[in-house]
Amino acid sequence: MDLFRHRRASLVGLRALVLLIAATGCSSADDNAPTSVPSPGTKATKLCQNLDKSLPRKVDGLDREDPEPRSALTAGWGSPAIILRCGVSRPAKMVDPEVANGNDPTAIGGVVNGVDWLMEKRDDGATRFTSAQRLAYVEVTVPDGRDTSSVLVDLAGAVKKAVPEGIAD
Secondary structure (H helix, E strand, C coil): CHHHHHHHHHHHHHHHHHHHHHCCCCCCCCCCCCCCCCCCCHHHHHHHHHHHHHCCCEECCEEECCCCCCCCCEEEECCCCEEEEEEECCCHHHHCHHHHCCCCCCEEEEEECCEEEEEEECCCCCEEEEEECECCEEEEEECCCCCCCCHHHHHHHHHHHHCCECCCC
8 A cells, every 4th residue: 555655646746747847938958068077975976886887778768878078977868968967966955945845936846756856947948856865966957848757767767776765965
């Protein structure tokens, strides 16, 4: 029975995230922009290196095409690219009481296949998801205009496998 409730909560969270994303406008992402490589501590770096080995070759049907500069802490799929960065700092919105109380329409929490995420709409129209309750923060940026419904589903297994639950330093 608990498993059923957990799956139902995951589906409800995914639907809420998809609806919020679908309600936003369109813009384009700059494929030529370099991706900033995070600088986490030793513990998070090891987790991120393990995540890199576990990441799928395809996300949302798109082939993996890692951004420059190449790093085990970053990954990308498609063009405009879905970008994953592992070992990022905790987002300020993650501790914002307005977000926790559901009063900030630009940030919402949700669970997708057992991974907690904070979703934030960015000014450029992209959506940034940051994992929560994991020993390293994983950030996934999805360009505006890209269907996000399967991105987190495709990445959840690798995140769960490589980055254990807990509170990141």
